[in-house]
Amino acid sequence: MSAPPRVTSVDVARRAGVSQSTVSLVLSGKAAGRISARTEEAVKAAAKELGYRPNVAARALRTGVARSVALVVPDITNPFFGRVLRGAQRAAQRAGYTVVLVDIGNDRAWEAASLQALLAGPADGLLLFEAELPPGATEHAIQIEMRPGKLPVVRLDVEAGVDCALDHLLELGHVRIGHVASNFEAPTFDLRRERMRDRLGGVPPTALAPFTFEGAARAAANLLDEGDVTAVFCDDDILAGGVYLAARERKIRIPEDLSVVGFDDLDFARVLAPPLTTVGVDAEGLGAAAFEALAKDLAGEDVAAEQVIPVTLCVRESTAPPVS
Amino acid sequence: MSAPPRVTSVDVARRAGVSQSTVSLVLSGKAAGRISARTEEAVKAAAKELGYRPNVAARALRTGVARSVALVVPDITNPFFGRVLRGAQRAAQRAGYTVVLVDIGNDRAWEAASLQALLAGPADGLLLFEAELPPGATEHAIQIEMRPGKLPVVRLDVEAGVDCALDHLLELGHVRIGHVASNFEAPTFDLRRERMRDRLGGVPPTALAPFTFEGAARAAANLLDEGDVTAVFCDDDILAGGVYLAARERKIRIPEDLSVVGFDDLDFARVLAPPLTTVGVDAEGLGAAAFEALAKDLAGEDVAAEQVIPVTLCVRESTAPPVS
DNA sequence: TTGTAGGCGTTATCAC
DNA sequence: GTGATAACGCCTACAA
Numbered sequence: 001m002s003a004p005p006r007v008t009s010v011d012v013a014r015r016a017g018v019s020q021s022t023v024s025l026v027l028s029g030k031a032a033g034r035i036s037a038r039t040e041e042a043v044k045a046a047a048k049e050l051g052y053r054p055n056v057a058a059r060a061l062r063t064g065v066a067r068s069v070a071l072v073v074p075d076i077t078n079p080f081f082g083r084v085l086r087g088a089q090r091a092a093q094r095a096g097y098t099v100v101l102v103d104i105g106n107d108r109a110w111e112a113a114s115l116q117a118l119l120a121g122p123a124d125g126l127l128l129f130e131a132e133l134p135p136g137a138t139e140h141a142i143q144i145e146m147r148p149g150k151l152p153v154v155r156l157d158v159e160a161g162v163d164c165a166l167d168h169l170l171e172l173g174h175v176r177i178g179h180v181a182s183n184f185e186a187p188t189f190d191l192r193r194e195r196m197r198d199r200l201g202g203v204p205p206t207a208l209a210p211f212t213f214e215g216a217a218r219a220a221a222n223l224l225d226e227g228d229v230t231a232v233f234c235d236d237d238i239l240a241g242g243v244y245l246a247a248r249e250r251k252i253r254i255p256e257d258l259s260v261v262g263f264d265d266l267d268f269a270r271v272l273a274p275p276l277t278t279v280g281v282d283a284e285g286l287g288a289a290a291f292e293a294l295a296k297d298l299a300g301e302d303v304a305a306e307q308v309i310p311v312t313l314c315v316r317e318s319t320a321p322p323v324s
Numbered sequence: 325m326s327a328p329p330r331v332t333s334v335d336v337a338r339r340a341g342v343s344q345s346t347v348s349l350v351l352s353g354k355a356a357g358r359i360s361a362r363t364e365e366a367v368k369a370a371a372k373e374l375g376y377r378p379n380v381a382a383r384a385l386r387t388g389v390a391r392s393v394a395l396v397v398p399d400i401t402n403p404f405f406g407r408v409l410r411g412a413q414r415a416a417q418r419a420g421y422t423v424v425l426v427d428i429g430n431d432r433a434w435e436a437a438s439l440q441a442l443l444a445g446p447a448d449g450l451l452l453f454e455a456e457l458p459p460g461a462t463e464h465a466i467q468i469e470m471r472p473g474k475l476p477v478v479r480l481d482v483e484a485g486v487d488c489a490l491d492h493l494l495e496l497g498h499v500r501i502g503h504v505a506s507n508f509e510a511p512t513f514d515l516r517r518e519r520m521r522d523r524l525g526g527v528p529p530t531a532l533a534p535f536t537f538e539g540a541a542r543a544a545a546n547l548l549d550e551g552d553v554t555a556v557f558c559d560d561d562i563l564a565g566g567v568y569l570a571a572r573e574r575k576i577r578i579p580e581d582l583s584v585v586g587f588d589d590l591d592f593a594r595v596l597a598p599p600l601t602t603v604g605v606d607a608e609g610l611g612a613a614a615f616e617a618l619a620k621d622l623a624g625e626d627v628a629a630e631q632v633i634p635v636t637l638c639v640r641e642s643t644a645p646p647v648s
Numbered sequence: 649t650t651g652t653a654g655g656c657g658t659t660a661t662c663a664c
Numbered sequence: 665g666t667g668a669t670a671a672c673g674c675c676t677a678c679a680a
Contacts, residue, residue: 008657019667024659034665056446057390058657060381061672064330068424068446076410077591082401089400089427098446100392100424103410122380122392122422122446213595241595248597267401268592271537271565273572332673343651348675360649382673385656 007052016046068098070123072131076103080264080283087287095295125294130186142294145188154290154307158188161279162195164313165261169231172321178229180220180239183208189235205229209239216242230322231259237266237278255320265314274317281311331376340370392422394447396455400427404588404607411611419619449618454510466618469512478614478631482512485603486519488637489585493555496645502553504544504563507532529553533563540566554646555583561590561602579644589638598641605635
């Protein structure tokens with residue numbers, strides 16, 4: 001519609017009968033012991049009256065700080081990342097930051113282009129979920145769910161996650177345990193594979209699955225038909241959903257014929273039939289922790305090279321002792 | 325780490341042996357017929373060599389536009405909004421815009437604060453999903469899933485959605501149809517209630533449910549126990565998931581004893597047992613359309629007061645003729 | 649074809 | 665206590 005008639009600090013100054021710099025001083029809280037209480041009040045009143053809001057661009061230009069961070073996620077359509085985003089956003093808001101989202105859409109080819117666009121953006125720092133810092137960028141950045149490297153890392157305790165899932169299955173008496181693994185390349189998934197191998201004393205029967213129910217179902221098919229397993233550990237609840245689909249098709253009963261363990265404890269895990277046993281994870285906390293780390297970094301403080309967020313197993317009804 | 329030594333257009337100019345304004349001209353593509361090909365090349369080379377990237381804050385200050393829009397959603401944890409966000413983000417990226425997210429978290433109390441923070445932000449315009457323009461804002465804005473008002477609206481064809489769901493149920497022979505409605509206040513839900521009433525010739529047995537599986541299950545309990553219905557239409561797949569939970573508890577079989585229809589066609593609808601019949605919706609398209617409308621508005625073009633996105637029924641296995 | 653200069657709205661360093 | 669004044673990096677008349 002009409003161009004919004006922007007109110008500047010000069011307008012406020014005129015209105016209050018003071019200079020622009022006085023306005024700036026007052027409104028940025030640096031008036032203590034410098035500006036008289038009377039002027040301070042007058043300025044504040046004038047500002048409110050006119051509906052003054054500082055121009056962020058001007059401030060950013062002057063201070064060199066945009067008070068905004070970018071969060072890069074592989075797939076915002078996955079509720080897990082929604083929760084991470086929410087956590088980061090809440091923390092950011094508390095700190096007066098704004099978060100701009102970059103969704104890779106599970107498409108590594110797109111990643112480069114997206115990050116390029118991002119760097120042109122106004123972000124003071126980057127929150128990189130399973131993404132690398134683009135080449136040539138000297139930005140402040142935190143990596144999420146990556147291995148420790150040059151950048152500080154915030155990640156889930158995946159090892160513990162695999163451990164408790166496996167312990168649970170082993171205790172139930174399973175010995176032939178399969179792995180429905182993500183085919184999306186990321187360190188966290190490598191970590192899970194390694195941990196499985198170490199704990200099981202060898203590479204388990206494995207299916208490599210994409211992050212869709214139908215794709216995962218197709219990938220799991222072989223494992224169910226020929227893998228000769230009584231239980232599967234899935235890298236993610238979505239993959240577990242795929243296993244449910246494949247099992248249903250084959251009239252394989254869960255948990256009687258097959259125990260299933262997921263990862264992430266997405267909401268829908270509870271409405272599956274039977275409810276899914278899965279590794280519960282504080283996604284919001286992960287996002288918030290990542291932001292806090294970045295904020296520290298931006299403030300010039302030291303940040304831990306690695307921060308690990310604990311996980312817990314949610315035992316539900318998709319696991320039981322093997323019959324065979 | 326170390327402060328990134330920012331490269332400015334002045335550096336590029338010095339390097340290329342030209343003036344700063346020449347650099348600006350060349351790099352913003354306005355060199356046509358003004359700058360010699362040789363200088364143009366030299367400037368571009370220098371820019372690339374130094375890794376020059378324009379300072380957005382400065383540009384925003386100078387031009388008055390930030391090339392960024394804000395998207396306000398009720399709950400980013402709901403995959404539906406994830407898809408909307410993705411659609412908007414893709415469209416925005418193509419247009420060289422960046423999108424900043426504001427997540428209300430299904431908390432109307434928080435909404436005001438969030439929006440306040442937002443207005444201080446650098447957004448050129450607002451994409452408001454089930455949110456009102458904050459008072460005093462003269463911003464450019466598009467509303468999503470709202471009724472036509474002062475602002476242009478992009479919305480789903482909810483009426484058609486209700487119609488095809490009801491037609492399907494009616495054709496199957498159901499006469500006692502219940503409504504599991506959202507307790508989150510929003511025009512789209514009012515619309516659905518009205519349409520139900522009009523089509524059914526009266527207010528159907530209704531349960532008011534929150535957007536969580538367990539909450540919805542509790543809310544649906546009464547309806548199932550005393551509503552005397554053979555089918556329910558749910559405002560959202562999440563609510564339908566709640567109905568599945570409540571039905572399971574009561575040993576009510578779907579679809580034999582109860583037909584269930586959802587709305588949105590979220591991914592998990594396909595992995596429910598039985599797979600959920602639901603109204604399919606182009607969430608990405610909704611987000612993209614909203615952004616396009618906003619972009620038009622920002623460009624000073626006319627934008628339609630209302631744009632309606634079509635929906636289609638996905639018939640799966642949660643609906644069948646009533647037995648009783 | 650290119651360069652000079654002014655200003656966008658802030659913040660911050662000085663004088664007064 | 666308060667007010668000039670100089671940047672911050674970029675765009676864009678206008679001058680050369």
